[in-house]
Structure formats: structure tokens, C-alpha cells
Amino acid sequence: MADxxxxxxxxxxxxxxxxxxxxxxxxxxxxxxxxxLGRNGAGKTTTLRAIMGLVGRRSGSIRFxxxxxxxxxxxxxxxxxxxxxxxxRGIFASLDVTENLLLPPVVRPGGLSLDEIYALxxxxxxxxxxxxxxxxxxEQQMLAIARIxxxxxxxxxxxxxxxxxxxxxxxxxxxxxxxxxxxxxxILLVEQNFRFAQTVADRHYVMEHGRVVDxxxxxxxxxxxxxxHEYLGV
Amino acid sequence: xxxxxxFQLELGLPQVVxxxxxxxFYALLxxxxxxxxxxxxxxxxxxxxxxxxxxxxxxxLLNWGGIGYWPALLLAPLIVGAFGVVLERxxxxxxxxxxxxxxxxxxxxxxxxxxxxxxxSFGSSGLPYAPPELLAGPPVDLGFMFxxxxxxxVVVAAVVMSLLTWIVIEKTRLGAYLRAATxxxxxxxxxxxxxxxxxxxxxxxxxxxxxxxGVLAAPIYSVNPxxxxxLIITVFAVVVIGGMGSIxxxxxxxxxLGLVEGLTKVFYPEASSTVIFVIMAIVLLARPAGLxxxx
Numbered sequence: 001m002a003d004x005x006x007x008x009x010x011x012x013x014x015x016x017x018x019x020x021x022x023x024x025x026x027x028x029x030x031x032x033x034x035x036x037l038g039r040n041g042a043g044k045t046t047t048l049r050a051i052m053g054l055v056g057r058r059s060g061s062i063r064f065x066x067x068x069x070x071x072x073x074x075x076x077x078x079x080x081x082x083x084x085x086x087x088x089r090g091i092f093a094s095l096d097v098t099e100n101l102l103l104p105p106v107v108r109p110g111g112l113s114l115d116e117i118y119a120l121x122x123x124x125x126x127x128x129x130x131x132x133x134x135x136x137x138x139e140q141q142m143l144a145i146a147r148i149x150x151x152x153x154x155x156x157x158x159x160x161x162x163x164x165x166x167x168x169x170x171x172x173x174x175x176x177x178x179x180x181x182x183x184x185x186x187i188l189l190v191e192q193n194f195r196f197a198q199t200v201a202d203r204h205y206v207m208e209h210g211r212v213v214d215x216x217x218x219x220x221x222x223x224x225x226x227x228x229h230e231y232l233g234v
Numbered sequence: 235x236x237x238x239x240x241f242q243l244e245l246g247l248p249q250v251v252x253x254x255x256x257x258x259f260y261a262l263l264x265x266x267x268x269x270x271x272x273x274x275x276x277x278x279x280x281x282x283x284x285x286x287x288x289x290x291x292x293x294x295l296l297n298w299g300g301i302g303y304w305p306a307l308l309l310a311p312l313i314v315g316a317f318g319v320v321l322e323r324x325x326x327x328x329x330x331x332x333x334x335x336x337x338x339x340x341x342x343x344x345x346x347x348x349x350x351x352x353x354x355s356f357g358s359s360g361l362p363y364a365p366p367e368l369l370a371g372p373p374v375d376l377g378f379m380f381x382x383x384x385x386x387x388v389v390v391a392a393v394v395m396s397l398l399t400w401i402v403i404e405k406t407r408l409g410a411y412l413r414a415a416t417x418x419x420x421x422x423x424x425x426x427x428x429x430x431x432x433x434x435x436x437x438x439x440x441x442x443x444x445x446x447x448g449v450l451a452a453p454i455y456s457v458n459p460x461x462x463x464x465l466i467i468t469v470f471a472v473v474v475i476g477g478m479g480s481i482x483x484x485x486x487x488x489x490x491l492g493l494v495e496g497l498t499k500v501f502y503p504e505a506s507s508t509v510i511f512v513i514m515a516i517v518l519l520a521r522p523a524g525l526x527x528x529x
Contacts, residue, residue: 073423075424075427075428077424086421092413092418093417094413094417095414099410103410104425105425105427107426148425
């Protein structure tokens, strides 16, 4: 098998004095959709933020396309080709929809054009001049995802994109994720909802207490349900 | 009664126009403060000193280098802005994670040092700086008064510079980065924008605006080490009234309060030096975020 696009090894992370990640190891191959499952506080979001360089202190190894990024600043990590769609979505209130969409600089070729993005998210085109935070929750989530498709980042990290959204919007986001996977993007997804994760992902990692405790291929998901119920407490 | 008021106003119109000239300086200085505060969250108390240094650099360029007013209008902001880069990199950038108060104390200290250094080297009496030839000639007849060309130029230059700054911040990509970084700098950086460098340049730009105002002021006020500290207190009141960090607010409030000051000179001259502070107190009580600020 080819070298993974992203290989995280022994990743430890701290927020101030609190030690959150205790040696996380994951691999994501090009073109895959991989999820991090786990309960609240298991360290899923922190894993994404640590990869993106957004935690106070981190150690271990984060290799992206063979390049070591554990000591790099977040803007350099972005320019290496990783993009984050944060849990709180991070839509800027003082910018309108188009400005929000155009905000992240293009870091390499290969991103979607504005027309392609509007074709994928027709709502955003209709709301182009609205302030970003006037959108509904679902539209804000679409905008947050759309925003990182333009940049040419190869690895998209989506942090709980379905959180708090109506089922019909969740389905729509599922379709979008499958669509962008088909276009060749690689996706690392944080989810609490493993039924949703099952519909979009190739593989799953399960996290507990700042560690990866299990890995499941999507094809084996049915057989692993008992284990997953136990991990996730659902 | 009304006729009397109108008569007084006609007599006082020149004061109002001169108020607009003062307002031009308030607007430019509070604009720089707003840019710096909005982006860096630092209350730049050294702003008055940087204004004064701008005027001195223009004076030095002329007297030591034979470089006249027009090139100085560009060069002095660049030179003082470069000095701002050094200040931000070596000192101010260390304070971003701390309370506003630390930035205020540091820049207040810097202001005292800068002023002291200039007083030591140049004394406290003012140095003359002649207006450029183009704007020297006879005053312009406005019908109700004769206004020196140079003062008219100050108002025009301040309006144009304020407009340019507003356009950069509201209408350009760089401006979108700045506005977004004000809300969530970490995320903007995680999109690949070099936020620390942007902050350095923002500070430099704010400082350059102060220096630009300093060069504009050189031919009006005599160039002296205290010229900034006497103005900056009023400018801080303007910023508080307009709302910290609001670009449009600081410009409109700057000109507006210049006018109010001028009007007060007409109707109740005794209050003209305090009226701005009275307004500040009222605004603080009624609308603490300022007239244009977001609460």
C-alpha cells in the first residue's frame, strides 16, 4: 500500500496545563473518508485542532505527504494542504457570504471554482450578499464546508458537521461529503453519530481518554456494533 | 432671538470651519488608534508621540536632507511606520495574550521615553516648518471668511486618507482578512494567512497614519515634543465617544467633535476645551460601547 497522506504518531497535546491527547496514532490514505468516533471529551476535536496547529503545545509526529508538521505554525500547515472546518463553524459575522467563501487563500491548485461550489451549494449563491451569520444553521455548515473546498487543500478535516442539524440537512451533508470524496478529496471526519458516519466513511477510529482504542473498517461495521455501542454508550 | 442667533452663527462660522480643521486631526489620529485597537486589541498610547515624531521627521528631512514637504508626506509615515514594525516585533507582540491594560502601560511608557528623547535633543520650544509653496499663497475666500489654503488642504487630505483606509478595510481582500482576524485570528491563521505578519503591518500602518497626521500638522502647529501629548488626550475622548475599533465611527466622530468644539467656541467659549469630555462622560453613561461601537 502507498504511504498514507497523513500519518499521526504518538501525538500528545495540551491546553494550558491539561494534558488532553496521550499518544494518538492514525493514518489517512489519499481519497479515503476516515472518521474519529468517540464520546464527548474523548479528544476527537483536540486531535483535529492539534493536527491543524491550534493547540497550545503538542509533541509526537504529524506527517503529511511525508513532511513533518508537528512543530509548524498553523498557517504553514494550511499551506501544506490541510484545511479545517471547525466545530463551531467559524463563520465571520462581519463578512458576507461571498466574503466568507473567498476568505481562505488558495494554497495550491486543484480546489473547486466558485461556480462548482455554487453548483454544489445552490443556497449559498442565493444568499451571496447576506451577512454570514444570518444564515440558518444548515446553511452556515454548508458555507463552512464550501469555504475550504476552494483552497486546493487535499485533506479536509470536518469537525461534527451534522451537529444540531435537522435530519434532512444531515442527509444533504452526507451527499455532499460523498460528492467531494468522489472529486478526489481526502476527509478526516469527527462524528458522534456513528449511524451517519457509516453512510459516508471507509474506516473508523474510536477514541477514548485521548487515545485511539479501536479501528473498524466500514465493511465490518455490522459485526462491530456491539463493541461500538459499548464505546459510545448509545 | 432667532435673528440674533443667526447673526452670532455668521460671526462664528470661521470658528466652525477651524473646528473642522481640528476635527481632521482628531479623525486621522483616532482612525489610526481604531485600526490598531480593532486588530491588535492594543490601546496605543504612544500614538501622540508617533504623531509628533512624524512632524519631527518632516522637519529633519527638510533641514538636514533638503527634502521638502511633499516627499516628506510619504517618507515620514514610511520611516515612522518602520519604527512601528520594530516596536511591534520586539515589544508589543509579547502582550497580545494579556489584558489591554499591559499594552496601554507599555505604550504609555514608550510615549514618555520618545517625548523625553526629543525634548533632550530639541528642547521644548517649537521649531518652525513652513507650508509648501503650492499652498502658501493668499487665503481662499469662502464668502464668510478667508481660509488659509493650507488648512483647506488639511481637511481634504484627512478626508481622502480616511476614505482610503475605509476602502482598504471594507472593500479589499486584505481588509476581509483584517475584519475576520478581529473576530477569530486563530482560524484565519489556520486558513493559511500569516496573521503575526499581518498584525505587525497593521500596527505599522496605524503608526504611519499618526505620522502622516504629524506631517500635516507641522506647518500649522510649531514642531515641538509636546504637540502629540496635548492632542492625544482629546483624541482618546474621541475614540471613546465613537466606539473603540470602529473605523467609520472614529472618522465621523473626529470631524463631528471638531465641529462641536468650533460651535461651542461661538456660543459658549468658556466650555470649548471641555465640551468633548462632557460628551464623553454622557456617552459613557448612556452607551458605554460608544456611538458606533458594537456592545
